[in-house]
Amino acid sequence: MPRPSPVTDVVKSLFGGEARHAWSLDELHEAARVALGGADYSTVFRAVSAMEREGAIRRIDLGDGKAHYEVGDDHHEHVRCDSCGQVAEVPGCVLEDAAAGVQNSTGFKVTSHHLVFTGLCPACAETPSEL
Amino acid sequence: MPRPSPVTDVVKSLFGGEARHAWSLDELHEAARVALGGADYSTVFRAVSAMEREGAIRRIDLGDGKAHYEVGDDHHEHVRCDSCGQVAEVPGCVLEDAAAGVQNSTGFKVTSHHLVFTGLCPACAETPSEL
DNA sequence: ATAAATGCAAACGCTTTGCGAGTGC
């Protein structure tokens, strides 16, 4: 077994922790950097890659050009704030049956889907001046 | 006014033409290169950017890491084949009301969404050996 | 001359990899 792996451990704990979902590599890197005295981007990347390979986390694309990762237990969709970038998750999956419809209308055998709602989070929706 | 602009013209015509949807820059570049004797990637990019700026086309993200563009009249979703990458469009928009649900459950003011189904196109679903 | 389109090459942002050094066991 591996012995000390501060960076990797921190990354793992980050996913274990709080309600934070959909980490980007930047965010993970920054968090790791803060938690320890410093951590390299590539090390964080490798930790994340390993976790993804093991199936512990899943990579998702939120349409902002960056890769995001989240713990891969349940399947759900996301809402991303156009203004601040905050991401929240949508409780249920509204698409289970929609997939069937798609299959009928296009002939594609739908195996998965990828949905992101965008809009404004409660906070940004209130502030008169957005970005 | 601009005078001769072979590349740009070809790009525009490509969008006007056939049933081809969701062009990637590569595809546009290749098509333009074939149509004329040659065309530069950046020129194609600029033509596309201009069209996007004018609202003639819309950029969409199909989750394959590349930018895709399509004529921006109606709003619809996509199905992309995991095997060959072919993209088909899904007739209706199944999400109009779903967005309302999301808004209720998350508090986000949903202004847009971005959905891509993935799976296997009819052809790839039949062939026993896929990529 | 002027304005515009083009090609070329290089910059960029983010992801990914090669490699050498440090370190528990």
Place this chain on the structure above:
DNA sequence: GCACTCGCAAAGCGTTTGCATTTAT
């Protein structure tokens, strides 16, 4: 000594931009 993690630096990949050239008016 070995296996493993880490950091550094550089490579990749796709997108974007700067600049000099050509060309139709």
